[in-house]
Amino acid sequence: MSARTTEPGREPFQTVNSRIAVLPQDNIDTDQIIPARFLKVTDKAGIGTHLFEDLRRGPDGVLLADFPLNKAENEGVAILLAGHNFGCGSSREHAPWALAGAGFRAVISTSFADIFKSNALKNGLLPVVVDSATWSALAHLASSGGTVAVDLSELEVRWPGGKVGFTIDSFARTCILHGTDELGYILDHEPEIAAFERRRERGEQQ
Amino acid sequence: MTDQAPRTLFDKLWQAHVVHEAPDAPTLLYIDLHLIHEVTSPQAFDGLRRRGLRVRCPARTVATVDHSIPTERGPVRDALAASQIAALERNAREFGIALYGTGHPQRGIVHVIGPELGLTQPGMTIVCGDSHTSTHGAFGALAFGIGTSEVEHVFASQCVLQQKPRSCEVRIEGTLGSGVGAKDVILALLAQIGVGGGTGSVFEYTGSVVRSLSMEERMTLCNMSIEGGARAGMVAADDMTFAYLAGREFAPADYEAAVKRWRSFRSDDGARYDMTIGLDVTRLAPMVTFGTNPGMGAQITATVPDPARVGDASQRASLRKALDYMGLKPGSRLAGHPIDVVFIGSCTNSRIHDLRQAASVMRGRKVSSSVRTLVVPGSYAVKRQAEAEGLDRVFIEAGAEWREPGCSMCIAMNGDEVPPGKYAVSTSNRNFEGRQGKGSRTFLSSPLTAAASAVTGCLTDVRSML
Numbered sequence: 187m188s189a190r191t192t193e194p195g196r197e198p199f200q201t202v203n204s205r206i207a208v209l210p211q212d213n214i215d216t217d218q219i220i221p222a223r224f225l226k227v228t229d230k231a232g233i234g235t236h237l238f239e240d241l242r243r244g245p246d247g248v249l250l251a252d253f254p255l256n257k258a259e260n261e262g263v264a265i266l267l268a269g270h271n272f273g274c275g276s277s278r279e280h281a282p283w284a285l286a287g288a289g290f291r292a293v294i295s296t297s298f299a300d301i302f303k304s305n306a307l308k309n310g311l312l313p314v315v316v317d318s319a320t321w322s323a324l325a326h327l328a329s330s331g332g333t334v335a336v337d338l339s340e341l342e343v344r345w346p347g348g349k350v351g352f353t354i355d356s357f358a359r360t361c362i363l364h365g366t367d368e369l370g371y372i373l374d375h376e377p378e379i380a381a382f383e384r385r386r387e388r389g390e391q392q
Numbered sequence: 393m394t395d396q397a398p399r400t401l402f403d404k405l406w407q408a409h410v411v412h413e414a415p416d417a418p419t420l421l422y423i424d425l426h427l428i429h430e431v432t433s434p435q436a437f438d439g440l441r442r443r444g445l446r447v448r449c450p451a452r453t454v455a456t457v458d459h460s461i462p463t464e465r466g467p468v469r470d471a472l473a474a475s476q477i478a479a480l481e482r483n484a485r486e487f488g489i490a491l492y493g494t495g496h497p498q499r500g501i502v503h504v505i506g507p508e509l510g511l512t513q514p515g516m517t518i519v520c521g522d523s524h525t526s527t528h529g530a531f532g533a534l535a536f537g538i539g540t541s542e543v544e545h546v547f548a549s550q551c552v553l554q555q556k557p558r559s560c561e562v563r564i565e566g567t568l569g570s571g572v573g574a575k576d577v578i579l580a581l582l583a584q585i586g587v588g589g590g591t592g593s594v595f596e597y598t599g600s601v602v603r604s605l606s607m608e609e610r611m612t613l614c615n616m617s618i619e620g621g622a623r624a625g626m627v628a629a630d631d632m633t634f635a636y637l638a639g640r641e642f643a644p645a646d647y648e649a650a651v652k653r654w655r656s657f658r659s660d661d662g663a664r665y666d667m668t669i670g671l672d673v674t675r676l677a678p679m680v681t682f683g684t685n686p687g688m689g690a691q692i693t694a695t696v697p698d699p700a701r702v703g704d705a706s707q708r709a710s711l712r713k714a715l716d717y718m719g720l721k722p723g724s725r726l727a728g729h730p731i732d733v734v735f736i737g738s739c740t741n742s743r744i745h746d747l748r749q750a751a752s753v754m755r756g757r758k759v760s761s762s763v764r765t766l767v768v769p770g771s772y773a774v775k776r777q778a779e780a781e782g783l784d785r786v787f788i789e790a791g792a793e794w795r796e797p798g799c800s801m802c803i804a805m806n807g808d809e810v811p812p813g814k815y816a817v818s819t820s821n822r823n824f825e826g827r828q829g830k831g832s833r834t835f836l837s838s839p840l841t842a843a844a845s846a847v848t849g850c851l852t853d854v855r856s857m858l
Contacts, residue, residue, distance in 0.1 A: 210706075210709075211709070211710065211713065212706055212707075212710050213587055213588070213685050213710065215685065215822075215824045217822065217824040217825070217826055217827050218824065218825055218826070221826055221830070222803045222804060222805045222827070223804065223805060223830075225431050225459075225460075225805060226431075226460055226470070226472035226473050226476050226805060227472065227476075228434035228435070228438075228475065228476055228479045229434070229435060229438065230435055240825065240826045240830055245812060245830075245831060269706065270588065270706065271587060271588035271591070271621070274587050274588065274621060274685070275523065275822060275824060276522070276523045276537075276822075277432070277521060277522055277523040277525075277537035277538060277539055278431075278432065278539075279432070279435075279521075279539035279540040279541060282539075297588060297591065299588070299591060299621060300557075300591055300592060300621065300623050301523060301537055301538070301539060301618075301623070304538075304539060304542070305539035305540075305541065308539065308541040308542075309541070355418070355555065356416060357416060357417040357418055357553070360416075367541070368541070368545065368553055369439075369443075369541075369544065369545050369548060369549070371417065371553075372420065372545055372548070372549045372551055372553060373548060373549060375411065375412050375420055375549075375551075376549070378411050378412045378420070379411055379420075379422070379448075379549055379550065379551055382411045382422055383422075383550075386422075
């Protein structure tokens, strides 16, 4: 990858060890992850403070004591266990920015919406798909405060008494492991892009 | 081409845009048209500046302002929205991008102006940092939403890296009854497959019903493909497509030659899809949603479903939570439920066809005194057309508000909001919790149903008013 075009400040990582916060609802959409009224910013700073804003707070703006991420034991948790089809809805990359900004490094679910998954991987946030039996085991573990390791290098989720493999787009995995991003790779293919454009102009395509 | 196996429309468009393929990386795909707006582009421009990069093809990039702009005349009062709009103006100038900005006579919702200007054309790949980019697939294009990182990629390289999705034929057969249209069809499809039913795939809508739909209706259908989880939705280009685009500002100069080429943008006979979904719409009634995602919909003649009758525990919990948020009682009738707000607009239903439909119901009637009704045209071109036809008078005389173009109450970023706890009938695309304002409760419907409900003050089967 081209060093010239690598996004500065991206941290490589291999394994995240953390307790788990659980949001069991299915179809948690991007409007719930980060409501649209917080999209009027022109940078990424501070978005994490509004993560799940309307789920976290009651109509009066007061933090809801029973919302999982408001509980003291979930302070600093880096892994979220969420219901099916997490991240459905809009293409806003503010959703993974908010999760990453709030300290999350991995979300585990039985499935993710396509655009969210793609956006998450570009921000070093791992969308980890597990089967429903594993999901239940992890939810049980979370209730007892157990710690999980999400190992991107070995493509394994490990916890006391269990482990399971997962798959992730191999290209995105390489990027995250090395702390590089995709644009460097794309720009290394500039000659092919230029050749494609020349073919187009000569009318060879379509 | 003749010696090739039959190909789907999706396969043809994908293959025609492959720049580079490698075994250990996603496909590098060339993008013909990149549409941008104020919300998902500023961080991408900042990325370019940080790396010292330029926009590779400014001529393939078109900007508009739609999400955070007020629909009242006058200055942008929200300081954050104003600074976001100013950032787009600055960025468009700096990088040489055409901007349909504040005050431009062709400004409008990005997915309305693309087709309207003839920028959207058959055979193209089209992206935008907006999930409803799927709308443009109605023209036989491969169009999908991307994140802001990818917006930066397209700026810098005119390409995106994509894993190839699966192809899924959505075959819609039968005969649409009076008062039932494209919005009802897509809500029925979503009720059938759920909001994750299309994950990992690209829909191609086929069948006799789709062929008979106008371009505006096809756009409504493709628009909500993403609500089923599909990245894109498409309809093969045909004479309807070519007639729509003829004479538009950016239509090709040699139109006959273009049409000849465009005729190939259909699936070959015998082409195989990875999946097929069927839907018969013959007995379909107007649809409304009752829950908090677009898959939670039912015919207007139905009652609110009972969670106790749902077998799957997690679906039961989802339904219970949704009904709790919506304040709806299981077993109660949907028709007749009181409402507070009606919103006619959004990239799903703000085109001239939609406004004509709404006006056909409101003409000579008054909206209920208990309902605030907003009609928000998708673009200034739509607004001018509607005014030329006198539709604005119909809406105003009925007691509705006739606003300036924008995304408005669909995403509630611009000050147009449904108050907490209030019920809206909305022609938009998402009924998520808080989507139309914190605590807002949304019933998604067609423009006909929305207009009928505005008049009666409750969810209404429009067929009784036609």
